[in-house]
Amino acid sequence: MAETPKNIGGVALVGSGSAIPSQKVTNDELGMRVDTNDLWIKSRTGIGARRVIGPNETLSDLSHLAGEAALQMAGWSPESVDLILLATSTPDDLFGSAPKVQAKLGACNAVAFDLTAACSGFLFALVTAAQFLRGGSMRRALVIGADQLSRWVDWDDRRTCVLFGDGAGAVAIEATSTEEDALIDFKLKSDGARGDCLNLPQLGEFLPLITGTTHQRGGFSPVQMNGQEVYKFAVREVPAILGELLSANKIDPEKLNWLLLHQANQRILDAVAQRFSIPQDKVLSNLADYGNTSAATIPLMLDEAVKDGRVQSGHLIATSGFGAGLSWGAALLRWRGPI
Numbered sequence: 001m002a003e004t005p006k007n008i009g010g011v012a013l014v015g016s017g018s019a020i021p022s023q024k025v026t027n028d029e030l031g032m033r034v035d036t037n038d039l040w041i042k043s044r045t046g047i048g049a050r051r052v053i054g055p056n057e058t059l060s061d062l063s064h065l066a067g068e069a070a071l072q073m074a075g076w077s078p079e080s081v082d083l084i085l086l087a088t089s090t091p092d093d094l095f096g097s098a099p100k101v102q103a104k105l106g107a108c109n110a111v112a113f114d115l116t117a118a119c120s121g122f123l124f125a126l127v128t129a130a131q132f133l134r135g136g137s138m139r140r141a142l143v144i145g146a147d148q149l150s151r152w153v154d155w156d157d158r159r160t161c162v163l164f165g166d167g168a169g170a171v172a173i174e175a176t177s178t179e180e181d182a183l184i185d186f187k188l189k190s191d192g193a194r195g196d197c198l199n200l201p202q203l204g205e206f207l208p209l210i211t212g213t214t215h216q217r218g219g220f221s222p223v224q225m226n227g228q229e230v231y232k233f234a235v236r237e238v239p240a241i242l243g244e245l246l247s248a249n250k251i252d253p254e255k256l257n258w259l260l261l262h263q264a265n266q267r268i269l270d271a272v273a274q275r276f277s278i279p280q281d282k283v284l285s286n287l288a289d290y291g292n293t294s295a296a297t298i299p300l301m302l303d304e305a306v307k308d309g310r311v312q313s314g315h316l317i318a319t320s321g322f323g324a325g326l327s328w329g330a331a332l333l334r335w336r337g338p339i
């Protein structure tokens with residue numbers, strides 16, 4: 001077992017992993033189901049295809065595979081993990097899917113629970129896990145972002161179904177000294193008063209229970225979204241929160257190696273990058289392949305860029321998650337990778 005540094009107070013990002021479903025649906029294929037086309041989807045969103053969980057896969061399976069890959073990169077045994085946080089809004093089980101992932105991983109010493117904050121979920125979970133490590137009560141955490149919105153979109157609603165896909169990503173983080181802290185700063189926000197523009201609401205159907213009493217039937221309506229409102233929210237709040245973080249930490253945007261935003265729409269990525277004069281080649285995007293995988297987008301993108309060598313040890317990353325709630329946040333991170 002690695003020695004625990006004495007002046008704990010920081011966290012290091014030491015491993016990443018990801019997993020995607022085997023079924024792929026291109027824009028042209030989606031055009032056979034709804035009145036849409038590749039040109040519209042690509043030009044308005046940057047999305048070219050998405051992955052959809054099939055009958056032989058589950059969200060827990062994808063989360064397990066992503067988590068296992070992150071453990072491998074970090075060089076950790078499953079037993080050495082203290083905490084597994086699964087950021088998801090679409091678990092296999094409403095009671096939570098994290099314990100299933102813990103069991104599949106064999107991480108028998110880890111406490112595991114779900115955290116729901118829609119597309120901001122991974123960032124919120126990363127920050128939450130970091131607090132356990134910084135406090136000194138835990139040493140190793142696996143933060144997984146995973147979603148299967150394919151189960152919850154109306155595949156006949158072209159305004160929403162073209163946007164989303166399924167996937168999972170994971171990051172292994174470890175307690176370290178304050179000097180080596182990779183979570184340089186963060187800011188998280190919620191505004192429930194503006195939450196009506198993006199929802200996955202309960203059915204709201206009541207059935208008779210006994211005379212004079214009813215009960216609500218379980219189940220959810222498909223994703224409901226006012227796309228333009230969500231778009232305006234993102235292009236206003238993401239630059240604002242990132243700008244606050246950068247100036248509070250006296251970091252010139254030029255010093256950033258990467259801009260790693262929640263992958264919702266290429267136009268949102270471009271607008272944020274433009275606001276900080278960040279060149280295109282520093283903006284990470286895999287929207288073309290996966291669309292919006294909700295809580296999975298950030299770790300899925302990070303893992304791809306770590307594996308293909310774009311993100312390297314010591315690189316400074318500005319990240320931001322945003323979505324339903326409304327919820328949003330940003331963090332300044334330094335990738336370390338395995339030693």
Ligand code: UT7
Binds near residue numbers: 035041225294
């Ligand atoms: O994690 C956060 C999740 N949500 C988001 O990130 C959503 C943020 N919003 C957006 O990305 C954009 O608002 C959308 C991509 C959803 C929509 O783009 P838009 O430029 O705001 O289009 P629009 O809603 O103004 O629609 C323009 C037209 C409409 O036709 P009319 O009324 O002008 O004749 C729509 O009916 O495009 C039509 N349209 C489509 N056409 C072909 C809407 N969806 C489609 C489609 N294919 N899939």
